[in-house]
Amino acid sequence: xxxxxxxxxxxxxxxxxxxxxxxxxxxxxxxxxxxxxxxxxxxxxxxxxxxxxxxxxxxxxxxxxxxxxxxxxxxxxxxxxxxxxxxxxxxxxxxxxxxxxxxxxxxxxxxxxxxxxxxxxxxxxxxxxxxxxxxxxxxxxxxxxxxxxxxxxxxxxxxxxxxxxxxxxxxxxxxxxxxxxxxxxxxxxxxxxxxxxxxxxxxxxxxxxxxxxxxxxxxxxxxxxxxxxxxxxxxxxxxxxxxxxxxxxxxxxxxxxxxxxxxxxxxxxxxxxxxxxxxxxxxxxxxxxxxxxx
Amino acid sequence: xxxxxxxxxxxxxxxxxxxxxxxxxxxxxxxxxxxxxxxxxxxxxxxxxxxxxxxxxxxxxxxxxxxxxxxxxxxxxxxxxxxxxxxxxxxxxxxxxxxxxxxxxxxxxxxxxxxxxxxxxxxxxxxxxxxxxxxxxxxxxxxxxxxxxxxxxxxxxxxxxxxxxxxxxxxxxxxxxxxxxxxxxxxxxxxxxxxxxxxxxxxxxxxxxxxxxxxxxxxxxxxxxxxxxxxxxxxxxxxxxxxxxxxxxxxxxxxxxxxxxxxxxxxxxxxxxxxxxxxxxxxxxxxxxxxxxxxxxxxxxxxxxxxxxxxxxxxxxxxxxxxxxxxxxxxxxxxxxxxxxxxxxxxxxxxxxxxxxxxxxxxxxxxx
Numbered sequence: 001x002x003x004x005x006x007x008x009x010x011x012x013x014x015x016x017x018x019x020x021x022x023x024x025x026x027x028x029x030x031x032x033x034x035x036x037x038x039x040x041x042x043x044x045x046x047x048x049x050x051x052x053x054x055x056x057x058x059x060x061x062x063x064x065x066x067x068x069x070x071x072x073x074x075x076x077x078x079x080x081x082x083x084x085x086x087x088x089x090x091x092x093x094x095x096x097x098x099x100x101x102x103x104x105x106x107x108x109x110x111x112x113x114x115x116x117x118x119x120x121x122x123x124x125x126x127x128x129x130x131x132x133x134x135x136x137x138x139x140x141x142x143x144x145x146x147x148x149x150x151x152x153x154x155x156x157x158x159x160x161x162x163x164x165x166x167x168x169x170x171x172x173x174x175x176x177x178x179x180x181x182x183x184x185x186x187x188x189x190x191x192x193x194x195x196x197x198x199x200x201x202x203x204x205x206x207x208x209x210x211x212x213x214x215x216x217x218x219x220x221x222x223x224x225x226x227x228x229x230x231x232x233x234x235x236x237x238x239x240x241x242x243x244x245x246x247x248x249x250x251x252x253x254x255x256x257x258x259x260x261x262x263x264x265x266x267x268x269x270x271x272x273x274x275x276x277x278x279x280x281x282x283x284x285x286x287x288x289x290x291x292x293x294x
Numbered sequence: 295x296x297x298x299x300x301x302x303x304x305x306x307x308x309x310x311x312x313x314x315x316x317x318x319x320x321x322x323x324x325x326x327x328x329x330x331x332x333x334x335x336x337x338x339x340x341x342x343x344x345x346x347x348x349x350x351x352x353x354x355x356x357x358x359x360x361x362x363x364x365x366x367x368x369x370x371x372x373x374x375x376x377x378x379x380x381x382x383x384x385x386x387x388x389x390x391x392x393x394x395x396x397x398x399x400x401x402x403x404x405x406x407x408x409x410x411x412x413x414x415x416x417x418x419x420x421x422x423x424x425x426x427x428x429x430x431x432x433x434x435x436x437x438x439x440x441x442x443x444x445x446x447x448x449x450x451x452x453x454x455x456x457x458x459x460x461x462x463x464x465x466x467x468x469x470x471x472x473x474x475x476x477x478x479x480x481x482x483x484x485x486x487x488x489x490x491x492x493x494x495x496x497x498x499x500x501x502x503x504x505x506x507x508x509x510x511x512x513x514x515x516x517x518x519x520x521x522x523x524x525x526x527x528x529x530x531x532x533x534x535x536x537x538x539x540x541x542x543x544x545x546x547x548x549x550x551x552x553x554x555x556x557x558x559x560x561x562x563x564x565x566x567x568x569x570x571x572x573x574x575x576x577x578x579x580x581x582x583x584x585x586x587x588x589x590x591x592x593x594x595x596x597x598x599x600x601x602x603x604x605x606x607x608x609x610x611x612x613x614x615x616x617x618x619x620x621x622x623x624x625x626x627x628x629x630x631x632x633x634x635x636x637x638x639x640x641x642x643x644x645x646x647x648x649x650x651x652x653x654x655x656x657x658x659x660x661x662x
Contacts, residue, residue, distance in 0.1 A: 002332040022341035029327050029345055070451030074465065082464045140582050180611065182582065187319050191348035
């Protein structure tokens with residue numbers, strides 16, 4: 001293994017993120033090739049968390065843009081602070097009579113509200129990590145706009161002119177695949193698919209995130225969740241869910257799984273009414289028995 | 295370096311031949327990434343190339359196999375597909391449990407007599423098309439037309455400038471105010487855009503679909519009257535673009551015209567071939583905001599399932615949603631076992647019955 005990748009993996013682990021070599025490799029390549037990293041995978045496998053960890057490892061700021069349907073260039077780039085502009089205009093009218101001076105006064109940088117994309121570009125203290133979360137929720141138009149921003153990291157504000165990035169940010173895009181990402185954007189990125197973790201990795205994650213969880217119990221919890229994922233469910237529990245569950249169980253001061261507690265705490269893992277109904281007493285008892293074995 | 299580049303190019307070519315879409319820019323990325331990883335570590339080279347070539351998760355099995363072939367010394371056994379819970383789950387989504395096909399939340403169980411109250415219209419909505427009398431036809435067509443109009447009025451979440459009512463658009467209001475010395479004489483407003491969905495419907499007009507064809511086409515024509523961006527195709531042993539030469543106002547006459555102009559009307563089907571032809575001949579119809587609805591029972595006469603799979607995959611990659619309406623699904627005893635149906639299912643986003651009006655209504659909800 002490349003020494004730098006190994007070092008990166010260790011650094012991520014120190015920050016509480018158990019990364020497989022493939023994840024560390026992707027982060028390393030994205031960093032070296034200065035390309036955005038597109039991360040896909042089921043909900044709760046740690047896509048957003050990955051961006052947070054990268055920012056901690058690189059010791060830089062994390063700037064997050066949450067996407068949603070209808071998100072447009074205005075809300076993601078900049079907005080003028082109209083209220084302040086208006087007040088300033090009213091005050092200035094009594095003293096300044098030159099319209100040009102008036103205009104320059106109110107369209108100054110101090111009245112510009114920076115939204116995530118612009119903030120990521122203008123940050124002067126080193127390159128930040130720009131997390132564009134759930135890009136699949138934004139519409140195609142926004143994707144095209146993003147493509148433009150990500151290719152040259154410069155933005156034009158009509159009243160101010162073109163603003164160029166001082167440091168090109170490290171970009172992480174995440175997608176839950178509710179819709180396919182366009183080819184053009186995909187091509188521009190490096191691509192990482194995060195799978196649900198294997199048993200050993202999940203045990204390590206649980207022990208890392210839930211203080212005081214002993215090895216034996218963590219293993220039983222992980223095994224239970226792993227078996228649950230093999231079932232036909234509408235929403236598979238991700239690592240985020242299994243951490244929640246382990247925390248709940250340790251808060252209840254338990255040190256082993258039993259059918260009754262599992263059933264009342266199952267809401268931590270399964271977030272769909274029908275999934276909950278179908279995972280009945282009998283199923284739980286069976287899973288608990290298998291999780292406790294060997 | 296030349297050796298490595300050549301090797302990469304051959305590898306990319308092999309991937310392309312197996313249907314993984316890899317472009318030149320991906321090859322460049324791979325060539326840039328390769329010196330950055332430890333070339334003696336096979337696992338690292340493998341994941342590095344997977345990342346740089348942007349191989350989607352579904353294609354990992356093929357990728358791993360090609361990787362082992364091309365980069366020699368298969369010391370690691372690639373993960374067999376059966377051990378992958380995601381893929382296994384994908385296959386299971388289509389299981390038939392006796393009363394319904396299980397598929398996400400979209401597919402609602404056929405509700406027989408569950409709605410309280412009685413109205414002739416209600417009854418008509420549930421009456422299978424193959425049992426409708428000539429007299430009921432007119433009423434059905436009226437319902438269809440109403441359904442189609444509803445489809446044309448989807449409101450997007452995107453806000454666009456409007457001269458009517460809506461939310462105040464401060465940015466534009468302010469710009470106007472600057473022109474009148476800071477006075478807001480008139481506020482600019484924004485409202486949600488009315489979006490016209492794009493819909494392509496492909497109808498199977500083979501013999502086995504005969505009882506339904508008339509209603510499906512009536513529905514499609516009604517849609518076309520309300521929404522401009524609807525394209526209609528008929529297929530059996532060959533593909534015909536119907537929307538070109540049909541006057542939607544006269545459904546019955548149109549159907550007769552169709553029967554004479556579409557070759558092999560009520561004959562057999564070659565679904566795979568027709569879909570492949572559709573994908574290659576009309577790429578301009580396959581956009582990211584398009585819904586493609588295929589109406590067929592999936593009974594392919596002497597067809598080639600791999601051709602159908604390839605065509606369905608191409609469709610699935612390029613459009614927003616692929617809907618498959620199968621009239622046979624209205625029958626509780628039906629199982630999607632026909633070879634054609636099985637080959638197509640993995641690429642269908644929504645598999646639903648299409649035997650009565652209610653099921654068509656559900657389609658309009660999916661398009662929105």
